[in-house]
Amino acid sequence: TGDGYQAWLGxxxxxxxxxxxxxxxxxxxxxxxxxxxxxxxxxxxxxxIRGLEGMLGQAPAVLSSCEQSPCVAxxxxxxxxxxxxxxxxxxxxxxxxEGYVIRTDNxxxxxxxxxVSSVGILxxxxxxxxxxxxxxxxxxxxILENPVxxxxxxxxxxxxxxxxxxxxxxxxxxxxxxxxxxxxxxIRDYAxxxxxxxxxxxxxxxxxxxxxxxxxxxPEYLPDVARVADIFRAYGIKLFLSVNYASPLExxxxxxxxxxxxxxxxxxxxxxSDVYAAIPDFxxxxxxxxxxxxxxxxxxxxxHAEGANMxxxxxxxYSGIVIWRCFVYNCKQDWRDRKTDRARxxxxxxxxxxxxxxxxxxxxxxxxxxxxxxxxxxxPLIGAMPATNQVxxxxxxxxxxxxxxxxxxxxxxxxxxxxxxxxxxxxxxxxKRIVDGSLHGSRYSGFAAVSNIGDDANWTGHLxxxxxxxxxxxxxxxxxxxxxxxxxxxxxxxxxxxxxLVDAILRLLMDSWGIYEAYTAPLGVGFMVSPNHxxxxxxxxxxxxxxxxxxxxxxxxxxxxxxxATGTGYTTQYxxxxxxxxxxxxxxxxxxxxxxxxxxxxxxxxxxxxVIQHIYDTHFEGAERAAELxxxxxxxxxxxxxxxxxxxxxxxxxQAEHAKEWRDRxxxxxxxxxxxxxxxxxxxx
Ligand code: GCW
Numbered sequence: 001t002g003d004g005y006q007a008w009l010g011x012x013x014x015x016x017x018x019x020x021x022x023x024x025x026x027x028x029x030x031x032x033x034x035x036x037x038x039x040x041x042x043x044x045x046x047x048x049i050r051g052l053e054g055m056l057g058q059a060p061a062v063l064s065s066c067e068q069s070p071c072v073a074x075x076x077x078x079x080x081x082x083x084x085x086x087x088x089x090x091x092x093x094x095x096x097x098e099g100y101v102i103r104t105d106n107x108x109x110x111x112x113x114x115x116v117s118s119v120g121i122l123x124x125x126x127x128x129x130x131x132x133x134x135x136x137x138x139x140x141x142x143i144l145e146n147p148v149x150x151x152x153x154x155x156x157x158x159x160x161x162x163x164x165x166x167x168x169x170x171x172x173x174x175x176x177x178x179x180x181x182x183x184x185x186x187i188r189d190y191a192x193x194x195x196x197x198x199x200x201x202x203x204x205x206x207x208x209x210x211x212x213x214x215x216x217x218x219p220e221y222l223p224d225v226a227r228v229a230d231i232f233r234a235y236g237i238k239l240f241l242s243v244n245y246a247s248p249l250e251x252x253x254x255x256x257x258x259x260x261x262x263x264x265x266x267x268x269x270x271x272x273s274d275v276y277a278a279i280p281d282f283x284x285x286x287x288x289x290x291x292x293x294x295x296x297x298x299x300x301x302x303x304h305a306e307g308a309n310m311x312x313x314x315x316x317x318y319s320g321i322v323i324w325r326c327f328v329y330n331c332k333q334d335w336r337d338r339k340t341d342r343a344r345x346x347x348x349x350x351x352x353x354x355x356x357x358x359x360x361x362x363x364x365x366x367x368x369x370x371x372x373x374x375x376x377x378x379x380p381l382i383g384a385m386p387a388t389n390q391v392x393x394x395x396x397x398x399x400x401x402x403x404x405x406x407x408x409x410x411x412x413x414x415x416x417x418x419x420x421x422x423x424x425x426x427x428x429x430x431x432k433r434i435v436d437g438s439l440h441g442s443r444y445s446g447f448a449a450v451s452n453i454g455d456d457a458n459w460t461g462h463l464x465x466x467x468x469x470x471x472x473x474x475x476x477x478x479x480x481x482x483x484x485x486x487x488x489x490x491x492x493x494x495x496x497x498x499x500x501l502v503d504a505i506l507r508l509l510m511d512s513w514g515i516y517e518a519y520t521a522p523l524g525v526g527f528m529v530s531p532n533h534x535x536x537x538x539x540x541x542x543x544x545x546x547x548x549x550x551x552x553x554x555x556x557x558x559x560x561x562x563x564x565a566t567g568t569g570y571t572t573q574y575x576x577x578x579x580x581x582x583x584x585x586x587x588x589x590x591x592x593x594x595x596x597x598x599x600x601x602x603x604x605x606x607x608x609x610x611v612i613q614h615i616y617d618t619h620f621e622g623a624e625r626a627a628e629l630x631x632x633x634x635x636x637x638x639x640x641x642x643x644x645x646x647x648x649x650x651x652x653x654x655q656a657e658h659a660k661e662w663r664d665r666x667x668x669x670x671x672x673x674x675x676x677x678x679x680x681x682x683x684x685x
Contacts, residue, residue: 002643004458007193007466008493011054011133015496020056022139023132026111027052027060028071032080039234040118044074044125047192051129070109072128074121083114091144092116098200098236099146100124104139111141119200119236123147126196134492145478148436151362151391151446152476153201153240153323154194155286160205160212166397166534168404169454169461174204178212180224188231190453195235197473202237204228207288207325209244214251216241217271222278229279238283240323245287245307246295247271258300259310268314276318284320285311286364291328304328304349305356312358321360321444323391326350326381327371333548341560341568342548343369343595347381351573355387362389362444367417369570370549372400373526374408374517377582377592378417380573383424383434389442392417392435394449396468401516403535404452404461406655407629407648408516409509411471411483418479423576432479447476462651463644466494467509484510501639508632515629517591518622519662522615524595525551525559528666536658537665551594555673557601558611559594571596590614601674615670616678619663626652626659 014020029048035041045062052060066073066082075083077092084092086105092114095101100115102124113124127145131138157165158172160179173186181187194202204225205213215221229239248254248267258264275282289296289307297307308324315322329345346369357363363385368376372395382392394414401408418432429439437445449472453459460466471486484506491505520537521528527549530538542549551558561567563583571583581587582596590605601612609617630652637645668685671678678684 002641002646004463004466004644004647005189007459008470008490009051009129009192009196010494011051011129012496013057014055014132014135016135019135022137024056025070025109026072026138027056027058028068029060029062030066030071030073030082030110031062031064032075033064035075035079035118038118040122040236041074043192043195043234044118044122047122047129047196048072048074048125051132055132066108066110070111073110073112074125075112075114076118076121077114077116080114082108082110083112086110086112087114094144094146095120096146098123099144100127102128102141102143102145104141111138122195122236123198129196130489130493134489135497147198147200147477148432148479149446149476150437151201151444151448152199152473153203153391153446153448154199154396154451154472155203155207155242155393155448156451157206157208157397158204159210160216164454165206165208166395166399166450167452167454168397169452169459169465170456171454173453173455174228180221180228184227184231186455187228188234190459191232191235191237193459193469194237194473197470198477199473200236200238201240201283202232203240203242203283203286203323205242207242207286208292208294209242209288211250213242214244214247217243217247217275218251219274222274226278229282233281238281239279240283240286241275242286242288243311244295245289245297256300257295259297259302259307260300265310265313268311272314272318272320276320280318282318282320284315284322284360286323286325287311288325288327291325292331303353303356305353308361309356309358312361316358316360319360321362322358323362323364323448324357325393326363326365327393329548331548332546335544335546335550339568340548341562341570343560343562343570344568344573345369346379347384347573350381351384353388354385357388359389359443362391364391364393364448366393366395367414370526373524374401374413374513374520375524375591375595376526377524377595378420378422378431380422380570380575382431383422383429383439384573384575386424386440389444390434391444391446391448392431394447394472396449396472397452398465398468399450399534400529401513402655404465405535405651406516406626406658407462407464407508407512407652408468409464409471409483409487409512410468411475411486412510412513414472414475415479415483418475421578422574423578436479447472449476458647463647464509464512464651466490495640495644498639501636504632504636508629511625512629515622515625515659518618519626519659519666520622521551522594522618522666523559523590523611524592526595527551537662539665539669552598553670553673555675557599557603558670559598560596561598562596567598601670601676612670612674612676613679616667616680616682616684619667620680620682623656623659623663627656630656 100120433439562570
């Protein structure tokens with residue numbers, strides 16, 4: 001139906017009779033009896049039944065032996081003759097814990113899905129369903145997949161009152177009225193969506209841990225948390241909780257939360273014991289400490305390593321991990337102070353602590369040094385701590401990229417970050433090799449990202465924002481996938497596979513980030529959004545505030561001087577060639593110019609345009625192209641379910657209008673500041 005609830009798991013009937021005929025013989029599932037007791041295998045079978053029935057129009061039989069070939073046979077290596085017989089010598093040893101093989105057995109014609117664990121089978125089933133629902137040829141399959149990244153996590157910023165910090169798709173599906181929801185079906189469907197894209201971990205409450213959420217680690221809430229963990233477990237997803245660093249004070253009856261205080265350490269050890277009694281495979285704690293007014297070890301004169309290690313010690317006996325966020329900066333800055341640079345903060349705080357964190361601590365570093373802007377350089381902290389585990393943090397929820405009212409397909413942005421060469425160990429030290437753990441041989445590594453879902457019928461508010469959730473998971477599984485390939489999979493699964501339709505939606509998604517960037521803050525300078533809610537333009541909204549996000553526009557020029565020569569020295573946090581590239585005006589890329597340099601409006605970009613003319617041009621073009629998105633979508637009206645079409649049409653209409661507001665505010669602001677006219681004489685107010 002047209003509400004988008006099924007997202008990319010709609011398993012629509014396959015329209016082509018040729019394809020249906022090719023697939024129909026596989027409408028039989030073989031699984032050995034002993035395996036059926038495993039909850040993950042049960043989830044895999046249920047999904048396969050649902051998928052095959054949806055696509056082929058009849059429910060598949062589930063058999064315990066494969067007398068009637070062909071079939072789809074599922075099994076663990078070494079425990080199923082059908083599976084072992086179908087895969088080649090030596091193949092099974094190449095498959096890791098979460099990996100799988102999908103292979104068409106030439107003799108029997110069966111498609112076998114083999115793995116070393118049940119979660120591998122689940123991922124293999126989702127892969128096969130993806131092949132079928134994107135209309136792939138399934139003759140002669142020979143696939144071996146292992147996830148590239150170990151931790152593939154989403155962070156919910158959900159509060160127990162049902163609100164979601166930076167949520168743009170309704171209320172929480174996890175909580176209502178200060179309780180964990182009893183609507184576990186919706187959570188199960190979320191788990192299906194996550195697992196189908198490759199996600200294997202979730203933290204279920206906001207990193208800003210408020211009063212009631214602080215108690216999620218207590219016996220009062222743990223039984224309900226455990227019920228949620230049960231659901232995710234069946235989909236191979238580990239549950240984490242965000243914890244309040246001041247818990248010993250707030251709920252423990254202690255007078256301190258000093259990490260070196262024995263009573264505090266003991267208190268956390270008891271918490272860990274309670275949590276693991278309720279959830280034996282609990283993932284661990286996610287911590288935002290000494291950040292944006294949250295409590296942390298600084299209160300007691302301790303550093304982040306001391307703070308994190310104390311929690312790590314409590315979780316260690318259970319193999320739990322501490323994920324410690326590096327989003328630490330002075331949020332009480334005086335805007336008059338030109339020396340303090342928020343971009344420097346994470347590196348300045350954490351880099352000196354390299355090697356001091358326990359093995360089961362992971363630092364979670366935002367992709368950029370400021371805060372999920374449409375354009376930022378890569379955080380120089382990523383990879384700069386070779387002796388410390390790190391995961392990268394992305395923001396799927398579109399806080400600064402249109403709040404799911406504007407379309408902004410973020411996979412291309414994430415890929416640019418992942419492909420960035422840090423030069424930390426010489427050429428080829430790309431971010432993706434840091435976060436997959438290979439560059440520094442890290443014990444733990446991977447991806448985390450802030451989720452973009454809520455209880456809106458279509459999960460993400462903007463239907464096209466589903467592509468970001470799907471794409472994030474796929475990229476976390478394999479960062480080598482292209483943005484186009486990921487988008488195409490999502491489109492085919494969500495809208496069907498007619499090639500001109502796929503192509504039209506694909507181009508729309510691929511254009512969207514550039515368009516959003518064009519009509520919002522220019523040349524990497526960031527912000528210019530309305531304070532607090534961060535939606536819409538307010539050029540000086542943060543200019544005289546304490547948040548450290550300034551653009552320093554005056555009558556002569558604009559931008560932040562972060563050079564070593566004359567500025568804050570942020571550029572020195574980059575290694576080798578990257579330092580040189582950013583330090584010099586001659587080599588700094590145009591799209592980051594104002595992030596690194598303060599320049600006159602008449603400064604000529606590599607593109608040949610002056611800064612001011614670039615601002616005018618991109619803002620006029622950006623708004624025009626936003627209107628074109630609306631018109632391009634309108635042409636697809638009779639090509640898909642009416643409900644789905646209408647939802648997107650409404651959002652694109654709003655975007656086109658709102659882009660004009662951005663255009664006019666920004667152009668007018670700069671025109672009034674500098675008095676330089678637009679070369680093309682377009683209307684500026
Ligand atoms: O982007 C900022 C958001 C805050 C958020 C913070 C963080 C959860 O505006 O809402 O708080 O980042 O990442 O901790």
